[in-house]
Amino acid sequence: MVALVQTVAYLGLEARGVEVQCQVAPGLPAFNVVGLPDKAVAESRERVRAAIAAMGLSLPPKRITINLSPADLPKEGSHYDLPIALALLGAMGIIDAETLASYIVVGELSLDGRLAATPGALLAALYASSADLGLICSAIHGSEAAWAGNVELLAAKDLLALLNHFKGQSILTPPETGAAPEPVYGPDLEAVKGQETAKRALEIAAAGGHNLLMNGPPGSGKSLLASCLPGILPPLSPGEALEVSMVASVAGTLEGGQMSRQRPFRAPHHSASMAALVGGGLKVRPGEVSLAHLGVLFLDELPEFQRPVLDSLRQPLETGEVSIARANAHVTFPARVQMVAAMNPCRCGHLGDAALACSRAPRCAANYQAKVSGPLLDRIDLHIEVAALSASDLTMPPPAEGSDKVAARVASARHIQRHRYGDIDARTNAEIDGDALEKYATPDQPGQALLKQAAEAMRLSARGYTRVLRVARTIADLAGTAEVGRIHVAEALSYRRQAPRN
Secondary structure, eight states: OEEEEEEEEEETTEEEEEEEEEEEESSSOEEEEESSBOHHHHTHHHHHHHHHHHTTOOOOSSEEEEEEESTTSOBOSGGGHHHHHHHHHHHTTSSOHHHHTTEEEOOEEOTTSBEEOOTTHHHHHHHHHHTTOEEEEEGGGHHHHGGGOSOOEEEESBHHHHHHHHHTSSOOOOOOOOOOOOOOOOOOGGGOOSOHHHHHHHHHHHHHTOOEEEEOOTTSSHHHHHHHGGGTSOOOOHHHHHHHHHHHHHHTOOGGGOOOOSOOEEOOOTTOOHHHHHOBTTTTBOOHHHHTTTSEEEESSGGGSOHHHHHTTHHHHHHSEEEEEOSSOEEEEEOOOEEEEEEOSSSSSOTTOTTTSOTTTTHHHHHHHTTSOHHHHHTOSEEEEOOOOOHHHHTSOOOSOOHHHHHHHHHHHHHHHHHHTTTTTOSSGGGOOHHHHHHHHOOOHHHHHHHHHHHHHTTOOHHHHHHHHHHHHHHHHHTTOSSOOHHHHHHHHHTSOOOOOO
16 A cells, blocks of 8 residues: 655755655555655664554555655755655554645654654745645644745654554644744843944945945944844844744744744854855755845854855845755755944054054055955955044943934835835845846936046946946945945945955
């Protein structure tokens, strides 16, 4: 007899259908799993055997063959345990095989039959909803899967509870969607003394989704400014929250089915590897740049990162996605991030202070900053110098403007952009290109003249030129002006890094 159960394989944020075929045939007792399984899938035989034994059942003394179709698609992960077990129970005649055909099944089995947590339940639920099927998963992921909307969910604590449900001896209660907790923000901008230029740049970066680099000595407040950014960013829309939650689901970091509307803020250590930052590994998982999707990726001590690791960000910052190529699969993760970076001017950090600078200045500064490649710096829209704070700055009263007032202006600018780009694939000014850039960000005649003159004097690349236009468009939005003027272009140019001269 052959029983069929539907499950999924995860390739990035894509769930592909996999059919688990179980045949129980006469022959020498054996239990084989075929269909390009990885080590975790091959080991499922022992977990399934033990879980079925925990219910007081035994496998028939026959030849059991599990085929995962399509056979040329790599199968990774422990979520194949439950579909294999149900397919086997269906082939043994314990569960009606026709009933199982209307569900997508995912879940890992413990030796005592309990269903353990596995990544990707939300993706499986969305796939089941699109295929007009139900979903069987662990009770741990019930509230997470419920966010998929109109899909029949069976979330069981163990295999026995699932068997009793199909036998009609007890009914599983449909799970409710997980709670959506209130966003938790970092420090308020009121905690930042002085640094008005830096705070203005932070506001522009938040309003347009622009990349920002802060360069200054130790203790000048660069990390504090970056930690204030979540407090002025607008919350995620429901659609964006679902995108972010899908990445978290694949990564296994969506706890308790809670879907937050707070934008991600990721701050990896400078010792992070390339796989940790952009994704990959033996079992391909999203990296920090994807976990920060639609949020902020903060890179502190930028030159301390390995240069190949930093250069791996060049493609994601340009295209908004990460493509990871492996011999057996190509996986793509979203990576629309706003990168905020901080660095010291040199290794000792006191380049501009003659009393504290090391004896190798200024050559040590050139060597230190050369660790960051020019093409990566060219992708950063705003470059600012954060000066050291004096004792008089620290004794100043708190600034009159806190994060709430700045956040209101940022929200207003984002509202303008959302309506302006409603019919194109762009959310913020930082994402516009081509016709949209020419239509919405072309400055007036005096602004064009200034930009042309500055482009020649500053030796702007084509990428740098367009990024100046995007920043100028954001500055105009903050001012509530429909047209980009000379004053907006001038301020945008002041944040642009000049190309080094030979």
